[in-house]
Structures are given as structure tokens and as C-alpha cells.
Amino acid sequence: MASEPFRGQKRKREHHHHHSKGGTNPHVNVIQKLDGKITTQGGPQSKSTLQESHSKGGRINQREKAKSLQAVREQLPIWRSRKDIREALDQNDVLILSGETGSGKSTQVPQFLLESQWCKGQIAITQPRRVAAISLARRVAAEMGTTLGSSSPASRVGYSVRFDNSTSPAMRVKYLTEGMLLQELLRDPWLKNYSIVVVDEVHERSINVDLILGFLRRIVTGEAQGEGKREKRLKVVIMSATVDVESFVEFFQTGFRKIEEQQKQEAADEEEDNYSESSWSGISTSEDEKAPLQKDNSIPVNGNVTKALLRFKNKPRDKSDYITINGKVINLVPDRSKSQQKEPCLGQPNGQNEEYRTLDTKHVATCFIKGRQYPVQVFYMPEPTNDFLESSLTAVFQIHYGEPLPGDILVFLTGQDTVEALQKSVEDHATGMAPEMPKILVLPLFAALSPAQQAQVFLPAHGYTRKVILATNIAETSLTIPGIRYVIDTGKAKAKHFHNGLGLESLLVKTISQSSAIQRKGRAGREMPGKCWRLYTEQGYQEMEKTGQPEILRCDLSSALLVMKARGVDDVINFPLMNPPRRDGIENGLLHLLTLGALTERGVISSIGIQMSRLPLLPSLARVIVEGARNDGEYLLEIIDIVAALTVENLFLNPATEEKREEADTARAELTRRQGDLLTFLATVRSYAAENANRKAWTEKRYISHRGMQNVMNVRKQLRSLCQQQKLLPPSSSLKFHDYDEGPLNVSEDISTSILKCFLKGFHANTARLMPDGSYKTFVGNHAVAIHPSSVLFGKKVEALMFVQFVFTNKSYARGVSAVQLNWIGDALDGGEIA
């Protein structure tokens, strides 16, 4: 074993919060399966205590339960602030509430506000994850002494997540996922159902949260224009775990300030038409400079060259950004300033909401709530390490020899490869331990693991044994593991990053942020005082970014832009975002939507775009569905099956041993199609659907995820239903193959070709051709690309490829690969996707 890294180490104590016994979650007693993920639930709200009953006795029981929970509520740190929180929102539109772990904010804030005089509608609380939305709703229902959602029409608490809606008419408090609120925004742009929207876990800065904050700011400040305004004001609560309250305050105040300045400006404009120059994000706005940004999007196909010359121009007042393609001028930001201006709406001074206009800082209140966590002692390395696996190994045994039981160890690693490597080395070393030492049980934990394997982590080890859990980031926020007292933090994680010019995403190991490090450390202090070993120096910690980069700065923006366009945001460049993405990222996303036909030449969402936006899919995949609906939707059911499979990650499991891998290969052989992964998915979905006897055994034999296939069937059902609603599919009664239980497993060559041609409508930019040396080069940009080893086409040579994902890890890989013909790619472009 390597030398001890922590000898002569620096010690430091952080965050000694007050703690009283009988905290929120002293023991965890229920394992709940949801969506293939195992989650724990806190003790007091265990499943058995929440079994709803419609009998009278059951209701009395509920009330008694709620009464006993009241005492627990009053112990929460946030309880003392309930009056302040209510008053803050009596006087302000926005409250930024920063509450540390264990403060009770996610369960209590909605209950406090329910009693506010102005709160007549529903309260929405958004969560980034499904499980959180459901378990919080369950907890709050118990505290309020009411049944949960759909179990009774009188229920006052419910939740809404995809595939699982538990709501009722009398409901006042609704927990929902961020994605669900964005979906509601499509139907109800002013969120009229709600008196308050509470946005929880904002510090995670998911792209959905950033979009939601933008939409909420537009509503609450009056930046949003158009018809259908609210009669009552919307209140907004932003809840964050970290201390960077400032940026959220600034974000909302900017909105209020902007409206005031706009109104002053309008008054001034009565006298003088002001054409002052302004610039956005460093882009020159000079009129003389004809092409401040110019890009050659040449796509050579069949000798023809489609030139997409991108030119931007900006007149600050009318924002008529446009692209020129083959001499055609196409607006990206349509000018609706003439038609939209004078509409009286929320927040404008001539309306009944005059108090909006008293512009001082009173629009935005802030509040800080102490958390309740056990103290965690932190150790740093005296010197940086260049081999975190070796350091982890040393640290595991240093803890095992030096720290008492009970107390399990959680190690944060980067991915499946590092988890498996460390598992092997820890197990090897453990065999050489003295027999009187406690045993070590090593448990891997990452998303691709089967639910049964994930469940191992939550079971107590029997005998004189210490659990060592080797996890990816999944254990940082998504899963909470009981019994952890020692955390080893490598300071690394894999992060995805989208590269605009290349249309390529990378998945690379990066140094984590300080807030991630704090979050990881906190995993040791949930049930008792703990210790955290950071496999980097204290200086290393100081040099980390304070927070991680928001997702919106790291991803393909076409999806987010379609979300905005479909919800009436034409001027996407001025949509309020806390961290506006680079201009070229927006251009790229808009251009992508344009080539998909989701936008018209004027930059307005097209009928195709509207259809796409109603599908819970990436724009490219949504476009494939819409394409499949043309020609009488002949192959749309097949396409839906494939798309459904594409949306589910880790469908085909990767067995740990070589032997099992071969077993999987032979079992899957009947599903494999030489045309590639897409048609292999089709055969898989149909074959699974046709299996009536034992679907679980069917998946196990083939090393296919059972949960994953169940998910595929859910998505398939949803896509079919959405397509029927939009008349992309005929109603089910006249549908020949409504369910493929009887459908053919194989499709003809002609049908395969038609299907792949539909996919080219969404993915013509993701194509590559075979080079003389046997490698593949993309059509767009001529970049080298290799077929991913998980593909059925791995190692095969075909004249051209189409792929669903282009990702850089060790090198550039194509995933979701199909064999196509060169001339199909030309056809896809001639078909007029630039409508």
C-alpha cells in the first residue's frame, strides 16, 4: 500500500451547526423504488404511516398523525421565521430564501404561505427530481393531515411528475418537477392557477431552473407582454442552499429596474425618436459593418454545396436579427414591437397594480435560515496527488484501521471505470487483512447499475462489517445513503460540455466546485458527526470555483430556444437569464431550429415547430416524429418505438465480466440488425412488447434493463397519445397496430430505408463517410469520428453513417449509429427542411 497521505495533515473544522436530538431524519427505514432508482425516505414519513385510508378511522388517524408531526415541525430551524417569511411576501413580490440542509424549507415554506391572506390560488413548488417531488408531497400531506393527491378529491396536497400525476380539485399545495412547470407554462403562460411559485434547489442551476426563473421574472416584473394577463399578482420564492443570494436578488431587481427605465424611455420617446447605439455581449452593432459575424456552414453533399452564410445585424430598437441563406433573408428575432407595445398588462402603471411601480428594493426580500447538520471534520492532503485512485485506496484503509464502527465509507469517484478499478484494489487488499479486523464490503454505485445492485447500498451489512461505497456523482444529490460517517472526496467529476462549432459534446473529468465539495462533505454528517478526507490540498480547495458552471452555459441551446419560442418569447436574445449564454451558442441553436423547419423565415415558430414543442423530446428527435407523420404516418409507430428507446439511457446493460458479456451478445443476437442501432432498437421494443409470459426474465436473459424497458413503454405510450392529440396519428380505434403485441418483429428493407430517411431529417448534420483508410469523417466539418463500442456497427465498414449523438471522451465517438447511403443524405437536404 502507498504511504499514508494524511500523516501530518492539516486539520480544520467547518460548519458546526447547532444540533438538537430528534432531528428531521434520524433514521431511515424505507426503501422505495421509483424509476429504477432506489431512494430512502425519512423515518417520520415512512410509507406505512402514510397508507391512506378512506375510512373514518383512517381520517382520524391522519389528524392524530399530523398532530404528532406538529411537534417535529416546531423543532425545525425555519419554524421561528414563519412570520418573517409571511410578512416578507406580504410586502414584496419576490423572496430569496437561503436555507442550509436540514432547515426544513422545502416542507414548511408552502405551509406557512398557505395562511397568507392574498394566497387564494395554488402554491407550486418545483423540484429538480421526481423522487423529491413525490416524497416531499407525501411528507407535507402527512403534516397537514390530509390524504395525498388523487386518493381523495378533498386532498390539499398533490404532486405532478411525468407519468405520475396525483392531483385533486381542492388541492392547494402542488409539488412538481421543473420540467412539469415548463410544460404547464405552454398551456398557461401566466401561471394563473398559482398564487405563488416556489422554486427549490435553485443553486443546482439546471437549465430548467434558469428558464423558469426567466419566465417568472417576466411575469412578476411585467416584462412579459401580451394578452391574458393575471388579475392578481404572482408571488415568487427562490430557495437556495448556498449563500450566493446576491446574484438572485440582482437578477430580479434588474427586471424591475428595466421596466421602470423602459417606462421613462417611452415617455422620452414621445418627444424624440432615439436611435442610440447599444451593444450586447461584445458584439459590434455598427451598421456599416455588413457581416460582424460570418460563418461558413458548408455542407458538401453530392458535389452540391449548400452555403449558409450567417450575418447578423442589430438595430437596438427593432432587434431585426437575421440570417441570410442562399440570398434569402431570414429573421431570427421577429419584430413585434409595433403590435405589442401599448397593451396594458401586469405591472404597468395604468393598471390596477400600481404598487408595482414604487421601485425601491422592496420588490425583493431576502431571508437566511440556519441549517441543522452534524459537524463534519475535514482533512486535506499535505501535497497534491496525481493518482486519486491510489490515494483513495490508502484513505479507505487508513479509515478502516483508524476509525470506529459503526460508520460506513463513501468515496466520490468519476465514473464506472474508476469505481470498478478501485473496487478491485480494495477487495484485493482486504483479503490480506488480519482476521480480527472488521470485514469490508465494497459496493459500487452508479446510474447504469441495475436497481437490484443499487439496492445493495441501502441494506445494512451483516456481521462485523464496514460498507465501502464507491459512487459517482449520483450520491452527491440524487441518492442519500444511510449510515455514512466517512467521506472520501477525490475532488473530481465528469462534466458534459457542448462545443458549438463542432456540434459535439464532450464528457470529461473536471475539478469540482467548492459548493460540490461542501455538498459531498455534508454526506458524512446526516446522522451523526462525521469526517471528510479531501484528496487535495487546502490550497486546492481555495482555488476551486465557488460554484459549478450553470448547465445553460454548457449545453446545446436549441431545446431551450424552442421552449422559449413555443411560449411566446420571440426576442430570445433579451429573455432574462442569470447567465446569458454566448451569442454564438444562441445563433447556433436558432440556426439548428431553422434547418429543422421549426422556425419560419421570419424567425417565428412554424407549425412544425409548434408540433415539435409539444413532444417531450430533443428538437432533432421531435422533428423525426413530425417527419414520420407525413405520408399518412405510414411508419410513425415504428419511429415512435425507436425514439422511445433512444430517450432511455442505459437500456443495454454492460455485464461486468467478459464471460457474461459474450452471453449477452449471443442472447441479443436475434435483435441485432445490420442496418444499425436504430433498427436494432425497433426489433428490441417489438420483441419485448410481444413477450407476454415473463418480461422480466426476457430482459434478464439479454442483459437489458427491465426498468429501462418499462420506461420505453411509458414513453411510447405517451408519444402515441401526444401524436394522436396532434392528429399526427389517427385515433386509436382506426389504428391498425395499436399495440405491437401482434406486430411483426422484422421490417422490410424498404421500410427500414424509409425510417432511416425520416431520421435524416433530424440528424443530417450527424453524418459521416468512410475514408479510404477505413476511418470515418463527418460531412460537416470533416472531423474524425469513430463508431462507439456499444454500437452494433462497431468495427463495421459502411459507406456512410448517421448517428444520434456525437460525443468526445477519449476520442470522438458516434453513438446510436445507422448505416445510410450517400445519396439519402442529399435527399434529406433537397426535401426542403429550410422551408
Added chain:
DNA sequence: CCAGGATTT
């Protein structure tokens, strides 16, 4: 010539 951090509609 050999591999996918985590969410979500």
C-alpha cells in the same frame, strides 16, 4: 479497434 457524470419533459 474497445466504453456512457447526473437530472428531466
